[in-house]
Amino acid sequence: MIARRTVLGLAAAGLAAPALARETSPSPLAPAPKDWIDPKTGHRIVRLSEEGGSKNLYFHQHGYTPRGDKLAITTPSGIALVDLRTFKLTPLPNTKGADLLFFPRASRRLYYSVTAPGxxxxxxxxxxxxxxxxxxxxxKVVAKLAQGGITSINADETLLLGVVTYGGKPLQPKTADDLKRFGQAEYAALGPDGKPLSFAKAKGVRMTERFETPTPMEIFTVDLKTGERKVVHASEKWLGHAQFSPTDPTLVMFCHEGPWHRVDRIWTIRADGSALAKIHTRTMNFEIAGHEFFSADGKWIWYDLQTPRGQVFWIAGHELVTGRKLYRRVEQNEWSVHYNVAPDGKLFAGDGGDADMVAHAPDGKWIYAFRPETIRDAATQFYTDDLITVDKMASERLVDMSAHDYRLEPNLTFTPDQKWIVFTSNMHGANHVYAVEVAKAGAQSRSNAL
Structure with a gap:
C-alpha cells in the first residue's frame, strides 16, 4: 500500500493558452520541439511531455479531471499531471512502473494499477x-485482483470494470523495446509464399489465430465499497474494449474482438449481467465496425464503420434511447485508426493512418478535425428515425503526421474545453505527448509569444 503523501503544485486552474516561446518548424531528426506552428496546417502544437517514451491514455479512457484543469499521462519516470493552463508537468512520486488507469468523471481521484513482480x-x-x-x-488501495486488469470505472464511482482471460497467450510476445516504441508487439508473420508480411497484415494473422482459439474470459465488476467481485459476462469468445457509460452507472459496452468482418462486434450489457444487446448488425459481406466509444453525454455510441472494408468509410452513431442510426461519410485519406468526439457532441477528430492500413490511404497521415454537414439536396423534411440518416464530414487537417510511425497509435482525445486535441506521436523520434490547438493560430496566439 502506498503511504499517505503530499503532491505539490496541483491547485486547480482554468484553461487558457500559455505564452510559450515559438520555435521554427521541426525536423524529425532534431530534438522534439516544445511549441510551434505546423507549416502545412497553420495550427499550433505544444509538446506536453518532457521525457521521450511518454504516452497518453487509450483513446476511450478518461484522463482529465472534472474541471478540466489537469491531464494525466505516463512517462518513463512514472505518472505525471499536465496543467492545461500553463502546460507545466508535475510528476507523481512513487508511481514509476504503475499503469495509469483513469480519472472518474466526477472526482479528482486518479486511479492506477501496480502489477506484482514475477x-x-x-x-x-x-x-x-x-x-x-x-x-x-x-x-489508498481500493481493490486487489488475482489476475486480469481494470479497464473502466462507472459514472458514480462505485464500480470498477475489468476483463480477465484464463489460460490465454499474447497475440505475439512483446519485448521491452517493442513496448517502449509502439505500446504493442512488433507483429511478424509469414505469408503463403513464405515471405514476411507487413506489420498490419502480420497483426491480422495473429488476430485471426487468437479469434479461432476459444479461451475462457470474463468481464467483471469490483464494488469499491465492499470489494465484491461479480461476473458481468463470461464467454470463450474474445472479449475486449470493456467500458462504462460516462453517465449511466450500470451500462457497460464491450466488443467481440477478432477479424472485424467475421464478428458482430459492438454490444452493451447491464452491470448485473442483464439486457445484453447488439448495437450494430452487419448487412453485407466484408462489412466491418469497431473502435467504439461513448459520447460524453452517454447518449450515443460512435464507431468506425466500413461498407465494405477498405472501400466506403463512415463515422457511425447509434443513439441509445431510440436506436436511431446516423452515418457520417469520411473519405479514404481521412480514415483514422481511432476517432473521437468533443464534449459538445458536435466536433469530431481522427488520427489518420498510413498506406499499409485498412484504407490504404495515399495521403492519410494527418490529425483531422471533422465537422458534420448535411448531404447536398437532402430532403430532410421526409427523414424518419427508423431509417439510417446519412451525412458527411467536412475535414480540416490539424497536424502533419508524415514522419509518424503508425505502429504507435496516436490515441487522440479532446480536452474538456475542446480547444485542444491531445495525442501521442513519434514524429520527432522518441514518443511524446502533444496537444494541437483546434482553432487555427492567429494574430492573438502569435502575440502571446512576443
Missing amino acids: EGQPADRPKTIHALDIDSGEA
Whole structure:
C-alpha cells in the first residue's frame, strides 16, 4: 500500500493558452520541439511531455479531471499531471512502473494499477488498484485482483470494470523495446509464399489465430465499497474494449474482438449481467465496425464503420434511447485508426493512418478535425428515425503526421474545453505527448509569444 503523501503544485486552474516561446518548424531528426506552428496546417502544437517514451491514455479512457484543469499521462519516470493552463508537468512520486488507469468523471481521484513482480505475462499476475487524491496527496488501495486488469470505472464511482482471460497467450510476445516504441508487439508473420508480411497484415494473422482459439474470459465488476467481485459476462469468445457509460452507472459496452468482418462486434450489457444487446448488425459481406466509444453525454455510441472494408468509410452513431442510426461519410485519406468526439457532441477528430492500413490511404497521415454537414439536396423534411440518416464530414487537417510511425497509435482525445486535441506521436523520434490547438493560430496566439 502506498503511504499517505503530499503532491505539490496541483491547485486547480482554468484553461487558457500559455505564452510559450515559438520555435521554427521541426525536423524529425532534431530534438522534439516544445511549441510551434505546423507549416502545412497553420495550427499550433505544444509538446506536453518532457521525457521521450511518454504516452497518453487509450483513446476511450478518461484522463482529465472534472474541471478540466489537469491531464494525466505516463512517462518513463512514472505518472505525471499536465496543467492545461500553463502546460507545466508535475510528476507523481512513487508511481514509476504503475499503469495509469483513469480519472472518474466526477472526482479528482486518479486511479492506477501496480502489477506484482514475477514470472508470466503481466495480465496473469496479481494487481493492486490505487486511488490518489491529487489535491490532498492521500493515496489508498481500493481493490486487489488475482489476475486480469481494470479497464473502466462507472459514472458514480462505485464500480470498477475489468476483463480477465484464463489460460490465454499474447497475440505475439512483446519485448521491452517493442513496448517502449509502439505500446504493442512488433507483429511478424509469414505469408503463403513464405515471405514476411507487413506489420498490419502480420497483426491480422495473429488476430485471426487468437479469434479461432476459444479461451475462457470474463468481464467483471469490483464494488469499491465492499470489494465484491461479480461476473458481468463470461464467454470463450474474445472479449475486449470493456467500458462504462460516462453517465449511466450500470451500462457497460464491450466488443467481440477478432477479424472485424467475421464478428458482430459492438454490444452493451447491464452491470448485473442483464439486457445484453447488439448495437450494430452487419448487412453485407466484408462489412466491418469497431473502435467504439461513448459520447460524453452517454447518449450515443460512435464507431468506425466500413461498407465494405477498405472501400466506403463512415463515422457511425447509434443513439441509445431510440436506436436511431446516423452515418457520417469520411473519405479514404481521412480514415483514422481511432476517432473521437468533443464534449459538445458536435466536433469530431481522427488520427489518420498510413498506406499499409485498412484504407490504404495515399495521403492519410494527418490529425483531422471533422465537422458534420448535411448531404447536398437532402430532403430532410421526409427523414424518419427508423431509417439510417446519412451525412458527411467536412475535414480540416490539424497536424502533419508524415514522419509518424503508425505502429504507435496516436490515441487522440479532446480536452474538456475542446480547444485542444491531445495525442501521442513519434514524429520527432522518441514518443511524446502533444496537444494541437483546434482553432487555427492567429494574430492573438502569435502575440502571446512576443
